[in-house]
Amino acid sequence: MSLWNLSPLQTFVEKLALRSSLNNEEKQAVLDLPGKIYQIQANRDFGRLGARVGHACLVIDGLVARFGQNQDGDRQITALHVSGDMIDLHSIVAPEAISPLQALTVTTVLFVPHAALRDVAQRYPAIAEAFWRECVLDAAVLAKWIVNIGRRNARARTAHLFCEIASRYDAVNGGGPISFSFAATQTQLGEILALTSVHVNRTLKSLRDDNVLDVRQRRVTIIDWDRARQIADFDPAYLHIGKSAHEASQARAA
Amino acid sequence: MSLWNLSPLQTFVEKLALRSSLNNEEKQAVLDLPGKIYQIQANRDFGRLGARVGHACLVIDGLVARFGQNQDGDRQITALHVSGDMIDLHSIVAPEAISPLQALTVTTVLFVPHAALRDVAQRYPAIAEAFWRECVLDAAVLAKWIVNIGRRNARARTAHLFCEIASRYDAVNGGGPISFSFAATQTQLGEILALTSVHVNRTLKSLRDDNVLDVRQRRVTIIDWDRARQIADFDPAYLHIGKSAHEASQARAA
């Protein structure tokens, strides 16, 4: 918690560097970005639809969801953002906010002015490209979610979500159980998975009874990773984590 | 059909110019992009998963779908591309193909080498930004599809798709019925809408019986646009068509 104060941007740079090759000057330029830290209460909506947003938003700690709604007001969460994710990078290039955000838990964010992001992107083409790449990879996750919601039943869909989150938290180690903090309520899980909270509850129970995974009290434990992965039909390639910086640098050289 | 031979890239430039402001030199640079024209048979898959793709692909005529699959091989179409759409712009920056493509009808495409696209983007930052913006707006459509599949029933979902396609074809005029060519089979519609072909058929019948829209023989007629729009809960803002070039240029100036 206190480490973040040193530089909230450090995690962001590290994430960027996973997928794009940046030299020290470029990394430093990102670290030097200005911003203001805010704390957002749980269940607070922010980033109003249609409003011109003047800043992007880096999640320092907590959990943020992007969502859409139908005319009845039913929410569908379209993306989830965890520590180190820069939300709204796309808004550098399309400042009209397309969908609102909601903090699912108490969340600490850093608001970074667009002007500064545009400036750094203009001065360093490699940074612009890295930002662009992040947008593209976010889109790959969106596409995967469409497949997940469209073509998998509640069990597989739910398992897939937790496999994804575990991978994004970089929590997948070798054997043993995987455990991470994840504070969405079952109602919110329903908004992510396009299920009702009741059915989420039943699905979670079924996965728990089968000793695949356990979700309780703001914490997820994946008891049997291989089984979860198999049920979920999960292939982490779309997340482009690990061994990707190499490919990214190749792309850049090409 | 023969007009395209003059410059398949013309429509692409016009689409770019709708959302990004490019000066004449920049437009010409895009028009000068090299490429080879190919014809792809209906139902042909191309752009294999995981393969490094060496070119992007502009749809000159026809209909192309990007899709994912679950382990049973059930397909879920995640995006649709019509004439003038440059598919794979994202692959400039992430050349690892993330999902395969399928031509839904006989389709004419122009393959444009990555090297040329990267080159033009490097020489003209405004073009790089325009490409980036296209990627971002594609992502907005993906997010909308998640909401559509996740939070609307078969009727609304189907109506929403046709409202979107009509808008993207720029076929929405004033009053009267809207008619456009759209050659997906009901099975393919099911792959788009996350429904079975049987249920697509029933839904189409219901919309036809209510005089909302008529889909037959590779052609869609939206009989009552207002009603369709209302059933679909359709708001075209996410497509960023029209009156957006202004905002884009503002963003650029900012």
Place this chain on the structure above:
DNA sequence: CGCGACTTTGACAGATGTCAAGGCTTGTGG
């Protein structure tokens, strides 16, 4: 220690999927 939010469960309802059969289009070859 009590209130409010979240979780759990059961009974029942509704939407969509599955299976199967028959009719219709379309394109092709004689």
Place this chain on the structure above:
DNA sequence: CCACAAGCCTTGACATCTGTCAAAGTCGCG
């Protein structure tokens, strides 16, 4: 120009998954 085959569309009967409603149990915070 006709006839046929293949693929596509249409429909009915039934199955299954997920949603709805309602009530009780649990947890956490003031």
